[in-house]
Amino acid sequence: MANLKTVSKKSKAQSMGMHTEVLTGRTQQKFFNPDEAENFYYFGTYDVDFNKRTELDVKDMTAPEANKEIDNLMSQGYGTIVIKNPQGKHSLGVGILNKLNLIFEGSLGYFGMGSCDGPIVRINGRVGWSCAENLMAGKVVIEKNAGSCFGAAIRGGDLICKGSVGARTGIDMKGGTIIIGGDAGAFTGFMMQRGRIIILGDVGINLGDSMYDGTIFVGGEIGSYGSDAVDSELTSSDQDWLKRKLKVAEIGENFDVSKMKKIVAGKKLWNYDNLEPTEKKGAI
Amino acid sequence: MCGIAGLIHRGKSSNVGSELQGMLQALKHRGEDSTGYALYGDTDGKNFIMRFKVGENVGEGSSSVMEDVSVYDERKKIVDETLAEMGAKVIKEERTLPYSLRYEIDYETKDLLDFSQKIESIPGVEILSMGKSLEVIKDLGNAKMVCDRYSLDKVVGTHAIGHARMATESGVDIKSAHPFWGYPFSDVSVVHNGQLTNYWNNRRVLENKGMRFMSECDSELIAVYIAEKMRHGATLEEGMKESLTGLDGVFTYFVATKDSLGMAKDTMAAKPLVLYESDNLVAMGSEEIAIRSVLPQEIDTYDPFDGEVKVWQI
Numbered sequence: 001m002a003n004l005k006t007v008s009k010k011s012k013a014q015s016m017g018m019h020t021e022v023l024t025g026r027t028q029q030k031f032f033n034p035d036e037a038e039n040f041y042y043f044g045t046y047d048v049d050f051n052k053r054t055e056l057d058v059k060d061m062t063a064p065e066a067n068k069e070i071d072n073l074m075s076q077g078y079g080t081i082v083i084k085n086p087q088g089k090h091s092l093g094v095g096i097l098n099k100l101n102l103i104f105e106g107s108l109g110y111f112g113m114g115s116c117d118g119p120i121v122r123i124n125g126r127v128g129w130s131c132a133e134n135l136m137a138g139k140v141v142i143e144k145n146a147g148s149c150f151g152a153a154i155r156g157g158d159l160i161c162k163g164s165v166g167a168r169t170g171i172d173m174k175g176g177t178i179i180i181g182g183d184a185g186a187f188t189g190f191m192m193q194r195g196r197i198i199i200l201g202d203v204g205i206n207l208g209d210s211m212y213d214g215t216i217f218v219g220g221e222i223g224s225y226g227s228d229a230v231d232s233e234l235t236s237s238d239q240d241w242l243k244r245k246l247k248v249a250e251i252g253e254n255f256d257v258s259k260m261k262k263i264v265a266g267k268k269l270w271n272y273d274n275l276e277p278t279e280k281k282g283a284i
Numbered sequence: 285m286c287g288i289a290g291l292i293h294r295g296k297s298s299n300v301g302s303e304l305q306g307m308l309q310a311l312k313h314r315g316e317d318s319t320g321y322a323l324y325g326d327t328d329g330k331n332f333i334m335r336f337k338v339g340e341n342v343g344e345g346s347s348s349v350m351e352d353v354s355v356y357d358e359r360k361k362i363v364d365e366t367l368a369e370m371g372a373k374v375i376k377e378e379r380t381l382p383y384s385l386r387y388e389i390d391y392e393t394k395d396l397l398d399f400s401q402k403i404e405s406i407p408g409v410e411i412l413s414m415g416k417s418l419e420v421i422k423d424l425g426n427a428k429m430v431c432d433r434y435s436l437d438k439v440v441g442t443h444a445i446g447h448a449r450m451a452t453e454s455g456v457d458i459k460s461a462h463p464f465w466g467y468p469f470s471d472v473s474v475v476h477n478g479q480l481t482n483y484w485n486n487r488r489v490l491e492n493k494g495m496r497f498m499s500e501c502d503s504e505l506i507a508v509y510i511a512e513k514m515r516h517g518a519t520l521e522e523g524m525k526e527s528l529t530g531l532d533g534v535f536t537y538f539v540a541t542k543d544s545l546g547m548a549k550d551t552m553a554a555k556p557l558v559l560y561e562s563d564n565l566v567a568m569g570s571e572e573i574a575i576r577s578v579l580p581q582e583i584d585t586y587d588p589f590d591g592e593v594k595v596w597q598i
Contacts, residue, residue, distance in 0.1 A: 087580060088572035106582050109572050126585050128572055129556055145586040148553060166587040167553035186553050186590040204590055205551070 044071075045098050048079035059085035063092055074098055088128070093121065110147070113140050116157075129166070132159050135176060141249070148185065151178045154195065160249045167204065170197045173214065179249045187226065189216045189263075198245065198260075200252045208263050216263040217242060219255060230266040238262060285450045286477045287311030288462075288557075289569035290538045291578065292443035292545040292596050296564070297326050301431070301439030306577035307569055308427035308446045314570060315450025317343060318461035319430045320422030322413070322473035322540055325441035331375055332389045332470070333419055335412040336403070338363070339383035341424050343456025353382045355408070360385065362406045370402060380434050383458075386419070397468040401496075410459060410498050415471030417441070417542050422461040442598045443545050445538045447475040459499045464507035467496055469514060471542035476503035477570055478535030478555045486531070506537050521595045524548045528591055538568070546595035553590035560585045566596050 054073055058066040066083070070093065073081055080101040086092055090109035093102060093116070100119040104112075107125030117136035122143070129147040132140045135154040141162070148166030151159045154176040164182030171190045179198045186204035189197050193212045202220035209226025216229075217238070242257040289307035291300065301323055308319055327333070338359040340348035360379075367374060372391040379385050393399060400411055413420035419439075423430045427448060431437055447462035454460040466472025480486075480502040487497055487505060495508045509530060513523030520539060524546055534554035539546045547568060549557060559568045560575050560583055567575045572585055588594065 088576045090571075090573070107572060107585070125582060126572070128558065144584060147556065147558070147587045164586065167590055183589075185587070186551070204553075 046074045047077065048074055048098060048100060049077050050079035050099075050101055052078050053080040053082070054078045055082045055084055057084040058089065058092070059087065063089050066092055067094060070096070070102070074100060086125070090128070093119075107144070116140075126163070127161075132157075135159060145182070150180075151176070154178070158245075158249065160251060162251055164201065170195070170216075173197075177245060179245065179251060181251045183220065186223065189214065189229070190226070192216075198242065200255055208265070210269060211265045212269075213265050213267075217257075218261045218263065219252075219257075219259070222261065222263075225263070228266040228269045229263050232262045232264040234258070234260060234262045285314045286462075287314030287448040287570040287574070288446070288475045288477045288536065288538060289448075289567075289574045290443070290445035290475070290540070290545055290547070291565065291567040292540075292598060294564055294566070294596070294598055297440050297442050299438070300324070300441045300444040301436040303578045304444040304446045305427050305431040305437055307567070307574040308448050310573045310577045311448045311570055312426045315448050316426035317451040317456045318422060318424045318449045318458070319427045319447065320420065320449070320462045320475070321430070321436055321444065321446045322418060322420050322463040322475070323436065323439050323441055323444045324417045324471070324540065324542065325419060325439050327417055329416050330390070332391055332414060332416055334387045334389055334403075334414050335419050335421065336363070336385055336387070337383050337410050337412060337458055338385065338408060340457050340459065341383065343424050343451075345451065346455035346457035346460075348455075348457050348459065351408075356382050359406055359408050363403060363409060366402055366406065370399060372399070381423075384421075384423070384434075395468070396470060397494075400468045404496070404498075411465065411467070412458075413463075413465045413473065414468075415542065418465075418471040418473055418540075420463050420465055420473055422447075422458055422463065424456060424458070424461075442543075443540060445473060445475050445540050445545065447477075453479065454499060454501045460501040462501075462503055464501075464504045466507045466511040466514075466539070469511050471540075472507070472511060472514070473540050474503070474507035474510065474537060476506050476535055476537040478503075478533060478537070478550065480505055480531055480533040480535060482532040502533075503537075506531065506535070506539075510539055520544060520546055521593060524593045524595070528593070536570075543598045544595055546593065547588065548593045549588050549590060551591040553587075557588055558585050559588055559594075561596075 082103045086106040088107050088109045091111045094114040096119045097117045102121045104123040108127045110128040111130050112127050114133045118138045121140040124143050126144040127146045130149040133152045135157045137156045139158045141160045145163035146161045146165040150165045150169040153172045155174045156176040158177050160179045162181040165184050167185035169184050169188045170178050173192045173195045175195045177196045183201035184199045184203045187206045189208040191210050192214045195214045197216045200219040205223035206226035208229030239257045246252045338356045342348050372389045376388040421434045462475045463473040483502040510523045535550045536555040536557045556570050558572045
């Protein structure tokens with residue numbers, strides 16, 4: 001073991017094995033043979049035509065009935081579907097693994113657009129808790145406010161709320177981008193592992209608490225920093241990326257990104273080393 | 285899980301019984317072990333309305349027992365005698381169910397503590413609410429069942445709060461159902477969604493100060509906590525703000541008084557609340573679908589942030 005009393009703090013951690021773990025697991029394995037690419041498809045996906053448009057009134061439907069009907073319309077080739085009267089129902093639009101233009105004329109309840117991969121969605125109202133949880137790819141735009149756990153555990157895609165969002169936005173996110181036009185609640189970015197969060201307004205207490213990795217950009221005031229969340233330098237490439245992202249998101253067009261704060265993980269939490277608790281005390 | 289809902293009409297009255305029934309029924313998937321209403325009806329404000337029970341409706345896990353109607357009759361008789369001894373004149377009495385009663389009482393007092401202690405010293409008797417506008421009605425079943433059982437759909441008033449309960453830390457019975465009366469304050473009621481982790485510590489302190497607990501439901505602590513603060517001169521809003529640090533755990537709760545309605549959310553924002561606010565109406569609930577039952581049109585709603593306290597007047 002390294003001599004902890006003589007090495008600097010940074011090299012102390014490195015010499016004890018921190019930051020050197022070799023990645024293993026499913027993501028490092030080769031799953032597909034390139035020769036079989038043509039046979040690769042998602043189960044339950046359809047060829048749709050974006051110019052083929054229809055409307056669906058879900059006022060008197062349950063969420064399963066509405067979701068089944070969306071699936072049925074996609075199977076008929078409809079690539080643009082307008083949902084009327086969602087009226088705050090829960091779990092609408094979940095599990096869509098297709099390219100699709102989906103427009104909600106109204107508000108969604110909890111778990112709206114959960115576990116989706118690919119659709120472009122515009123919600124002309126508000127969304128409840130856990131909107132777009134586990135989003136893999138695509139774009140979801142909310143015109144008004146959103147509830148807590150917005151974008152929980154997303155892995156990709158763009159999730160945009162033009163209003164304010166509740167607590168624990170981006171909790172456990174593993175990729176993708178979340179953009180908030182207004183304010184965000186407490187514990188934003190809690191335990192996030194990858195991805196980026198942009199908040200143009202203020203953010204509540206414990207920002208980025210226990211984040212593993214990823215980046216949070218804040219335009220307004222920060223209530224407080226969470227454990228292991230630290231400031232980082234906002235580079236010119238960060239600013240370029242922010243401008244491009246805000247432009248694509250149709251939000252904060254004239255926002256001065258040069259004044260934004262950049263928050264990242266300090267990476268000093270226990271999960272970044274392979275030490276015993278007593279050894280860890282000496283290293284941090 | 286539990287669901288809570290509330291609404292306040294500003295500057296007018298409405299059919300709050302029916303409206304709250306719709307809101308709570310929309311939340312029935314959050315729990316339908318019991319449902320409770322705190323309705324602030326239009327009255328002339330002269331007499332007290334006392335809702336009380338002389339027995340229990342017993343469900344799963346309750347420590348109470350079902351009793352014979354003759355026992356209820358005997359307790360009612362003792363209540364009547366006690367009221368007469370205190371100089372309280374019963375103007376009107378209704379017995380909706382064998383164990384559930386509603387009295388309109390002509391009684392001159394500002395301090396209901398002594399009054400309540402005497403009534404509740406009768407074994408098996410609990411005052412559900414006492415006030416000149418407030419009526420707390422709670423029983424087992426979902427919102428529609430309780431509304432039908434007590435004919436609440438025609439109650440007209442300015443504001444109301446209610447609760448759909450999924451019993452977790454205490455049994456299924458009326459004594460553990462919400463709303464809780466802010467004993468011994470006239471017209472104060474509380475509903476809560478969440479769990480309080482310093483219940484016993486706070487309870488011991490408050491009991492030493494002379495406050496009373498009727499159940500072992502942690503939510504009752506909020507009513508007693510706020511009531512104790514108000515007893516020492518705090519306003520409703522001040523008491524609610526103190527509760528953010530005085531109460532430990534996760535919670536969203538509503539408190540209503542004769543002319544106001546307030547909400548508080550814990551500093552972790554762990555429990556949901558959706559809020560709609562306009563010049564004429566404030567409606568809020570654990571889920572947006574509760575608000576949609578009274579406002580089906582497209583509206584702007586939002587989630588209050590962590591540690592937020594708001595109070596509205598009628």
